[in-house]
Amino acid sequence: MMVSSSFKGRDVLSINDFSREDLLHLLKVAGELEKKPRPDLLKGKIMASLFFEPSTRTKLSFAASMLKLGGQVIGFADAGTTSVKKGETLWDTTRMVEAYSDVIVMRHSVEGAPRLSAEAASIPVVNAGDGANQHPTQTLLDLYTIQKEHGDFDGMTIGFVGDLKYGRTVHSLAVALSHFKCSMHFVAPNALKMPDSYISMLKEKGIVVTETDDLEGAAKEFDVLYMTRIQEERFPDPIEYQKYKSVYRIDKKILKLCKESVKIMHPLPRVGEIDPALDEMEQAIYFKQAANGIPVRQAILGLVLGKLE
Amino acid sequence: MSGKTLRIAAIKEGTVIDHIPAEKIFSVVRFLKLDKASGPVSVATNLMSKLLGKKGVIKISGRELTSVEVEEIALLAPEATINIIKEYDVAQKRQVTLPKQIKGFVCCMNPNCITNKQPVSTRFSVKNQDGLKLKCSYCEREMGQRQIRII
Numbered sequence: 234m235m236v237s238s239s240f241k242g243r244d245v246l247s248i249n250d251f252s253r254e255d256l257l258h259l260l261k262v263a264g265e266l267e268k269k270p271r272p273d274l275l276k277g278k279i280m281a282s283l284f285f286e287p288s289t290r291t292k293l294s295f296a297a298s299m300l301k302l303g304g305q306v307i308g309f310a311d312a313g314t315t316s317v318k319k320g321e322t323l324w325d326t327t328r329m330v331e332a333y334s335d336v337i338v339m340r341h342s343v344e345g346a347p348r349l350s351a352e353a354a355s356i357p358v359v360n361a362g363d364g365a366n367q368h369p370t371q372t373l374l375d376l377y378t379i380q381k382e383h384g385d386f387d388g389m390t391i392g393f394v395g396d397l398k399y400g401r402t403v404h405s406l407a408v409a410l411s412h413f414k415c416s417m418h419f420v421a422p423n424a425l426k427m428p429d430s431y432i433s434m435l436k437e438k439g440i441v442v443t444e445t446d447d448l449e450g451a452a453k454e455f456d457v458l459y460m461t462r463i464q465e466e467r468f469p470d471p472i473e474y475q476k477y478k479s480v481y482r483i484d485k486k487i488l489k490l491c492k493e494s495v496k497i498m499h500p501l502p503r504v505g506e507i508d509p510a511l512d513e514m515e516q517a518i519y520f521k522q523a524a525n526g527i528p529v530r531q532a533i534l535g536l537v538l539g540k541l542e
Numbered sequence: 543m544s545g546k547t548l549r550i551a552a553i554k555e556g557t558v559i560d561h562i563p564a565e566k567i568f569s570v571v572r573f574l575k576l577d578k579a580s581g582p583v584s585v586a587t588n589l590m591s592k593l594l595g596k597k598g599v600i601k602i603s604g605r606e607l608t609s610v611e612v613e614e615i616a617l618l619a620p621e622a623t624i625n626i627i628k629e630y631d632v633a634q635k636r637q638v639t640l641p642k643q644i645k646g647f648v649c650c651m652n653p654n655c656i657t658n659k660q661p662v663s664t665r666f667s668v669k670n671q672d673g674l675k676l677k678c679s680y681c682e683r684e685m686g687q688r689q690i691r692i693i
Binding site for chain 1: 657659660661679680681
């Protein structure tokens with residue numbers, strides 16, 4: 234469902250729920266918050282942080298975002314210590330938590346769990362990742378990073394590299410960028426290529442799409458190179474994983490083939506697909522990208538809690 | 543009698559579902575729970591059809607399908623036609639139409655969907671471009687017609 238322009242009380246569950254106007258508005262608000270911090274904006278508000286599965290960046294950056302706005306955080310990082318272990322349904326857990334808090338941030342390994350929770354709750358629910366499905370705040374911070382580091386989305390060429398079959402960050406970012414007039418290159422071995430459903434959707438929207446497995450050949454085209462990890466946990470067969478795990482690696486040799494102005498992004502964690510020797514180079518913006526989680530998540534919390542417009 | 547005559551008795555009152563693709567007929571039977579029907583039900587399959595090659599026909603005496611059931615048949619057999627019979631005549635003939643959303647009777651194909659883990663009624667949006675597709679409102683996974691399983 235496409236959402237309306239007002240964010241107050243809204244759930245943030247899927248990038249598919251965002252219009253172009255929504256995206257641009259949220260990025261604008263994040264930019265304003267970064268320039269002018271609002272340490273008392275959410276004073277008296279409580280965020281329930283329900284992390285049913287492990288997370289480092291997302292959990293910490295949501296908590297930091299809430300604290301930096303003057304709010305407070307309750308919650309858990311291990312469902313094993315809660316009534317869920319006793320068999321409590323997600324519906325009941327949500328009904329209980331909404332009585333204690335003003336906004337729920339949820340990560341769950343089961344796909345669709347945050348949407349169910351949003352149906353149970355009268356307060357906003359923000360999806361912090363549900364299995365292989367959605368991670369909308371990651372996509373929003375990716376967009377924010379691109380806008381901040383590169384500028385306009387229109388006319389940009391982005392190269393997605395690595396595991397494009399299972400990588401939810403790639404799927405969601407491609408959906409979000411499909412609202413703009415950019416070109417997309419998908420670089421992956423055949424077994425890990427972008428699903429056809431996404432390619433068809435992008436072409437229908439008039440996006441120029443190129444698919445290849447040749448990173449060296451395509452590198453010169455990119456304004457943004459979005460690198461992803463080959464995810465071991467997605468491979469039922471460890472031998473298959475061994476075959477693909479090192480198929481692409483961004484190093485100085487690849488960087489030389491790219492435009493000098495290229496920006497290298499990665500949703501992190503990385504396991505070897507980017508040479509750490511690139512970390513201090515100005516093209517490497519993946520740590521800035523992770524840091525951008527703060528203004529973006531601050532904007533989301535401020536907007537859904539009705540304290541920002 | 544010509545060889546084209548169907549050997550399936552006319553009914554006085556009830557519903558005839560025609561133009562069901564032959565391979566779908568027993569899914570429709572199961573879905574409508576016709577194995578538990580109290581009145582007469584005739585099922586014919588592998589009948590010749592210009593449109594479908596081989597088709598099936600179901601005649602259900604004394605029962606009119608609800609509009610929800612008609613929508614649901616549309617998922618299984620979008621080609622089907624439904625005739626309401628009164629006094630041996632076709633009182634109403636209608637093509638099945640796909641609803642925009644279906645609730646509760648199809649399972650999501652994704653084993654890691656919340657609807658397969660907790661007591662939640664399923665919900666799908668229906669798309670019918672380049673073949674029928676159902677998109678789960680919870681896990682957002684799309685499934686094609688072959689993957690549709692009735693709860």
